[in-house]
Amino acid sequence: MDEKNLENDLSGQKTEKVESKAKEFVSMLFYIAIVFLITFLILHFVGQRTEVSGSSMEATLSDGDNLIMDKLTYQFTDPKRFDIVIFPVDDETYYIKRVIGLPGETVNIDLNGNIYINGTLLEEDYGLATIQDPGRAIEPITLGEDEYFVLGDNRNASLDSRYEEVGNIERDRIVGRAWLRIYPFNEITFLKNYKVNN
Numbered sequence: 088m089d090e091k092n093l094e095n096d097l098s099g100q101k102t103e104k105v106e107s108k109a110k111e112f113v114s115m116l117f118y119i120a121i122v123f124l125i126t127f128l129i130l131h132f133v134g135q136r137t138e139v140s141g142s143s144m145e146a147t148l149s150d151g152d153n154l155i156m157d158k159l160t161y162q163f164t165d166p167k168r169f170d171i172v173i174f175p176v177d178d179e180t181y182y183i184k185r186v187i188g189l190p191g192e193t194v195n196i197d198l199n200g201n202i203y204i205n206g207t208l209l210e211e212d213y214g215l216a217t218i219q220d221p222g223r224a225i226e227p228i229t230l231g232e233d234e235y236f237v238l239g240d241n242r243n244a245s246l247d248s249r250y251e252e253v254g255n256i257e258r259d260r261i262v263g264r265a266w267l268r269i270y271p272f273n274e275i276t277f278l279k280n281y282k283v284n285n
Contacts, residue, residue: 156265174261187238
């Protein structure tokens with residue numbers, strides 16, 4: 088083989104290697120872009136990690152618990168009674184509370200801490216302390232067609248729908264529901280809603 092053919096051969100091999108590496112690089116960039124796109128879609132439309140700050144949901148959730156918030160379910164269905172929902176109170180602060188009253192219902196809390204929905208006692212089966220301060224719910228509150236009444240599970244240390252600062256929560260303010268606790272690791276669990284005893 089003469090020198091010219093050898094040079095052409097070597098040059099062809101180098102070109103093939105460069106083209107092969109370029110294809111690998113483009114392929115890798117494509118896969119990275121796909122991963123970022125899927126991550127973006129999941130975080131913005133399906134689920135999002137969030138951290139509990141404060142004690143208003145104890146003993147169900149504690150300060151520092153890390154959760155996965157389900158943002159997809161409420162694109163197709165409405166919140167249900169006893170769902171644990173997340174909503175903003177301002178641009179930087181989000182609250183996590185439990186749905187008690189549904190759209191169109193009338194909620195009332197008496198001085199003994201009993202909750203009434205449309206005049207019927209709401210029996211809860213998850214062992215909460217008796218409400219000491221019914222707040223504005225001492226008078227019946229009728230919810231609008233897109234409003235929810237929410238309470239913290241730590242009823243006597245929770246700023247919730249009983250108080251004007253929070254009030255009734257409009258449907259479009261609810262960004263998702265607490266779905267899975269992922270930290271602490273020894274308490275990883277799906278967060279369920281609870282059933283009424285009656």
